[in-house]
Amino acid sequence: MAKIFCALAWLAFSASAFSAGLSFAGVPLTPGATIRVSVPLSELEKSYLTEGGNAVPSCTMATLAVPRGFDPKKTWPVLIVFSSSDHQYPSWYDLMVHYRVTALAEGWVLLAGDGPKPPPVVDSSGWRAGHTLAALDALNRSFPGSEKWPIVCAGQSGGAKRSSYLAPLLAAGGYRVAGIFLNGMNEERITQGYRRFKPGHDFLRTPIFLSSGVHDTIATLDQQNAVENSMRRTGFENIRHTTHPGGHEMRPTQFQEALRWFRKGF
Numbered sequence: 001m002a003k004i005f006c007a008l009a010w011l012a013f014s015a016s017a018f019s020a021g022l023s024f025a026g027v028p029l030t031p032g033a034t035i036r037v038s039v040p041l042s043e044l045e046k047s048y049l050t051e052g053g054n055a056v057p058s059c060t061m062a063t064l065a066v067p068r069g070f071d072p073k074k075t076w077p078v079l080i081v082f083s084s085s086d087h088q089y090p091s092w093y094d095l096m097v098h099y100r101v102t103a104l105a106e107g108w109v110l111l112a113g114d115g116p117k118p119p120p121v122v123d124s125s126g127w128r129a130g131h132t133l134a135a136l137d138a139l140n141r142s143f144p145g146s147e148k149w150p151i152v153c154a155g156q157s158g159g160a161k162r163s164s165y166l167a168p169l170l171a172a173g174g175y176r177v178a179g180i181f182l183n184g185m186n187e188e189r190i191t192q193g194y195r196r197f198k199p200g201h202d203f204l205r206t207p208i209f210l211s212s213g214v215h216d217t218i219a220t221l222d223q224q225n226a227v228e229n230s231m232r233r234t235g236f237e238n239i240r241h242t243t244h245p246g247g248h249e250m251r252p253t254q255f256q257e258a259l260r261w262f263r264k265g266f
Helices: 002-012 043-049 091-105 125-142 158-172 190-197 201-205 221-234 252-263
Strands: 022-024 027-029 034-039 060-065 078-082 109-114 150-156 176-183 208-213 239-244
Touching: 022 125, 027 034, 034 091, 034 125, 043 125, 060 091, 060 125, 078 091, 078 125, 078 158, 091 109, 091 150, 091 252, 109 125, 125 158, 150 158, 150 252, 158 176, 158 190, 176 252, 190 221, 208 221, 208 252, 221 239, 239 252
Parallel strands: 078 109, 078 150, 150 176, 176 208, 208 239
Antiparallel strands: 022 027, 034 060, 060 109
16 A cells, blocks of 8 residues: 555646656656655665664655746755654645745745655654655756755754754765754754764854744743754854744744845855
8 A cells, every 4th residue: 555655646746747848756847836756765765764663665755846937957945844743744744834835936946755654653863864865866866966956954843853953964965955944943953963963064154044933832932042052052153043923833934034044155
């Protein structure tokens, strides 16, 4: 059943994507559209997935959205989305609900990697790393040269913890990590990832955008200020910390501000 799901799940996302002359992992892709397609896993990616005792699935489900006017011969910024483990929402769900509209309007490519159903026994960082790397491999195979495109890792709440922890892994793997967007984050994780994956001293200059709700009761403003201070003690200095008058939520205006700020560094 899992193999059938891997082979067919993209159909629900790509019914109109048959005329642009582009394809992602062999599936036709229309600029402005979003598709979800099964992609293979390398042996390294499989090894990450087993963290926490998880069984290795037969594929990764990679979700890709590209803006109108997308030409793979040009350089495009890529937003890598990580969801929280809470409520078992996959990263593609957050991509669609929180990021897609604003990022596409700003001319960004969006990408997420998830496992096929059922969910893993343990939603570990290794599980997220393996599927994210498989999605990136599929992007690079589909669009030669895209391995040099700037990438920004993004997450909200628990997804912010994943994003900040795994961004150093991607940088250590040779990807051009050009920013990290963190919304509603109550615990600092990037220091742990930096020390474990050792991406190099230059990684400390990575732009980090923190978005905090003044009335957030899950990630309080004091906690989010403590996150910033911890990052600065580690050596991260290119941090922009903004607040909004809401709670534990995404604000599209702040996300848009972050995307435009990251672009200035490309």
